[in-house]
Amino acid sequence: MTLILRLALALMLLGPGPVLAQDLQPALQAEAERVERASRRHVEEVLETLAANGSPNLQPFLEAWQDKGVVRAEDGLFYYGQREGDVWALTDIDSGAEAGTVDRRAARQLKPNAGVRGVIAAALVQFQLSDPRPGARRAALASLERDPDAALLPALRASIEDEPDPAIRALKTDLERRLTARFGEDPAARIAAIDRLGASVQDRAVLSRILATDRIVAEGGAAPEGAIVAGPSDLDEAERLALLVEAGLAPAPVTRMARDMALTVAITDGMVAGRPVATLESEAARWEAYEALAAGGAARPRPAEAAIAEALASHAVLDIYREADAGVIAAAEAASAAQSARLARHGAVDLGLDALSLASIYFLAAIGLAVTFGVMGVINMAHGEFIMIGAYTGYVVQTIIPDYTLSLIVALPLAFCTAGLAGVALERLVIRHLMHRPLETLLATFGISVALQQIAKNVFGTQARPLTSPDWLAGSWIISDAISISWIRVAIFVLALVFLAAIVALLRRTRLGLEVRAVTQNPGMAASMGIDPGRIGMLTFGLGSGIAGVAGVAIGLYAQVTSEMGAGYIVQSFMTVVVGGVGSVFGTLAGAGLIGGLQKGIEWLNPSNTLAAQTFMILFIIAFIQIRPRGIVPQKGRFAQ
Amino acid sequence: MTRTPLIRRPDVIAVLSCLAVLTLGATLMAEAGLISTSFVKTLGKTLCLCLAAVAMDLVWGYTGILSLGHMAFFGIGGYAIGMWLMRARTEDVVAAQLAQRPLPPTPAEVDQAAATQIFGVVGSDTFPWMWVFADMLWVQLLAVVLVPGLLALVFGWLAFRSRVTGVYLSILTQAGTLALSLWLFQNDSGLRGNNGLSGLQNIPGLTHVPQSTLSLWFLWASAAALGGFYVLARWTVAARFGSALRAIRDDEARLRFLGYDVEGFKLVVFTGTSMACGVAGALYYPQAGIVNPAEIAPIASIYLAVWVAIGGRGHLWGAILGAAAVSLLSSWFTGGGAPDIDLGVYVIRWTDWWLVLLGLGFVAVTLLAPQGLAGLVLRLARRRPEAPARTLEAARAEPGE
Amino acid sequence: MSALLEVSGVSKSFDGFKAIDGLSFAIGEPEMRAVIGPNGAGKTTFMDLVTGKTRPDSGTIRWGERILDLTRLSESRIAREGIGRKFQKPTVFEDQSVWENLALALRAVRRPLRVLARAGADPERIPALAADVGLKGALDRRAGELSHGQKQWLEIGMLLASEPRLLLVDEPAAGMTPSEREKTTTILREAAKTRAVVVVEHDMEFVRRLNCRVTVLHEGRVLAEGSLDHVTADPQVIDVYLGRG
């Protein structure tokens, strides 16, 4: 691509300083025919001549040409042409002055084909690298990134010095480093560039380009002269054999299909090779018949197994680096290893953040359950439906208040109230009457859960309802290319912290909290000291359900609102409570952390299969309960049983 | 106490004669064309559910273990028999197709074609390891009882050993059930993921028998299984064993201090009933035609508990009442049998509102009639000794008039 | 006479509170022993330790000729070894008849599958046992319908039915009328003729009527041991019982 080099030189000579007003039209006229009917074959030559002219009008002309914005009028001159109805509005190429209009048939539009446009575009890049418009410079860089070209390296380097915009300058330096790493003039320069490569996706792509390999069949097992072997290929025997057969280095085996074809063709009067067709109902019988056919010359004989084994043993299939310089390869390998290690570290941090946000969700979903379970000793199977009630409350609020921020501010306390009231109602109407019958409470609340779910389905329909988050919660907090966390999850984490603090403060600092703790630890004693367990039960139920409602809004923001959403969290919530230890806020926190971390951890080990991850997690929890039947933070005292 | 021989106990007589009447009646009516094949299947399926409910009553009503996983054993029974049904039948069909080719098919070809047919939906063309013996009926019949039994044994041993009781145990069984169903939902579980096993109503070797006849055979088999299991369950809860079970329910610590190995008893009941559920499932799914992981989800097991609670715990026959009543009502309501109620502003469609009714109705039963339907029946029966007397008096009085 | 039960140096603390503190205790067969002590002395906890309900932090509990270590056995195994226990609060199976309660307790195989197969258990003995504890006419009644005293006797009857070698009885006379106490004393004395019986009791009068060796517990330790007259003369015991009165 000497053309591009020369174009670049021309540009450099011109520089950004005062420009000789050199007209382009004469140069165009000199090449008029080849410009008008440009072809991929000679367009480079044409461009070269045009560049030699040194006119500053070349770049706009090329851009217009590429965009089919150039016409040739009947006078043979080229103009910029704008189609206006039945006429062309012409503009002079050199002066930029309007040149009147001509009938649309009086001028011919230049329509360069795709190949020609490609060459023009490449030539344009170097102009654009120094274009006064920053947008154009960025576009040029992007184009060069997509289509890296060793020949443009000097132009790129030259443009760095005078780059006024520091951001674009950084982009240019980065790109220069990548291009040097791949196309640099000598290995030392390339290695230096490789060593300076960063962690961006593009930098990693460069490394993998340098480390690309080809798969070759090595006759006699040795690599060809000068090739650097990356290693033996990871193909299995059949695949290697296929390659060897293709290269003519091994005899082709007879496939089962070919065998069956030969046998079928050879059927005459129900007999093949002297055997009745009906006897060919096993592999062995078919091979025998085939060999009989082959012996009679009616089919290609099977190659000896030994010959195939011999071919496989004596030839190797190797992966060979495309890169020829060992030093460069070594540097790239080292850089790539460092990258992988760094990526793994960042991946671990990202995983940790993921686990943290999952744990916050579980905490929010489970803390209400933990409180009610701890105080009343009953399992509320309808807890998941309180989550759902909260989420639908958020949805309804959003349909009334169109502003997402405002509706969220309204929805959170409202969801707390609706779900809380539902909880109080459930406690007064059902649970209170099933005192000391925990298993029946479990089933009765299940009945409530079924009814609530179905009611929600009847009212809101079966399709998922969106709960849109305000703009300031959309998107992610991107910490590095491997670490990012969506703002909603950050918000949920904060929400979980707020609720943790609020509940701890409530339990530790208020009279109500004291009474709640008393009832949790010893209901009989608490009752005899004048604490009304009924009132405490009702209040804690309201509180626990209210928190579930808030959790519902939070969950609805990043998942969708359906009548079944609560059911998806209920088992996890139970697990969280049971693993954490009943009646303890910090136990629930620990349980949520353990379960969230575990789930993410298992998913990370087996990313393709989240179902299996959940299965394993539950099995782990069952095992965990073997070791600590009372949870991480066990309840203490004589009445714990 | 075993003072009356088992077979003369009134409840055993009642259950067995009801079953006899039901099967005979259904057979006659089906032959006369009065009831459809699908209704016969509904009856047969209901009997299987009743069997599971009796097992649940043993576990929960008698022993006090609210297992939220017994329908999983039921489903496993279905899967175990379904594997044979599906594989044997597919192989028959495939072999017939391959026989059209010029060369007679080899066993490997049949195998592969059958595997492709069965596992194409999950992108595989080989039988997973657990299907190795699926073409042998006796292996799968063994699996119907052994797989649920083994699972229950391991799970129960772990759970009971660590003294997990009450709601904790319920949650643990629910979690275990969830784990199982999630695992089955995967495509590479080897059991066709969420597609489940289908076409189970076609019995290999009996394809010439019409479904109307097959459905009757299954009805008889289901009735026989229910009757047999009822007698077995009654025998189990009679005498000291049953007494020990109820003692576990009421105060297991006390029973321990009497020298009973409570965990062992629980394990026997848990495992035994899981096997019964496996058998029930193996009878149910050939009538239903399809088994999939959704059937194993915890909610199915919770419904089982609900049936038993509605029927009344601790009587065995109460469980049958509950399961039969709720599941028949449920198919009546959801099948569009119940007339919609037009309120003018809103039409109550029972297909939509049945679950609401069931859920709230169940809460009402728990609150107002903890003894369930059985309690109701017993209260009526306790009043009866007077009733015959009164009719006798009436009879005596009549000639005089 | 070698000891049937030998508790040595046993300690148990709950959340740092020492309920039993280096307790040693031995009883032979047949023998009747009363254990007294103020509330919270650790009497019930002592029984919990022997019957396997609670595991000691340290110390050993040896049992029988084969010198089994009870701290390693499960509650049910300990019961099968021949240690019967009556709880402070009467605990019978309220939902079952007196007959069924006694049948459950009868000395017979306890293995689940054997029980299922109807092995063991000789129901002939049930009426006689019921007669022993004065419940002859109540065999078919639900245990839940019995009076408090009858429940206590039923529980003792269940203990006798299981024919233990050691009987641990926690406050049997609590809540009984004087005539019921009389009867309880008779039953216990009868039982102690052929086996070891440990009775925990508050009521000195009741203990006096038992007429046996007395062990005084205080703060998880043995304070004194000997005849009732001997221990009531002990200044330490007087201090503990009366000093705080």
Ligand SMILES: Nc1ncnc2c1ncn2[C@@H]1O[C@H](COP(=O)(O)OP(=O)(O)O)[C@@H](O)[C@H]1O
């Ligand atoms: N499981 C337990 N947890 C905490 N403390 C206990 C437990 N069991 C007993 N204690 C304490 O040990 C002490 C002794 O109790 P106990 O043996 O019941 O005394 P008593 O001699 O009145 O029967 C009491 O202070 C009691 O509170």
Ligand SMILES: [Mg+2]
């Ligand atoms: Mg005490």
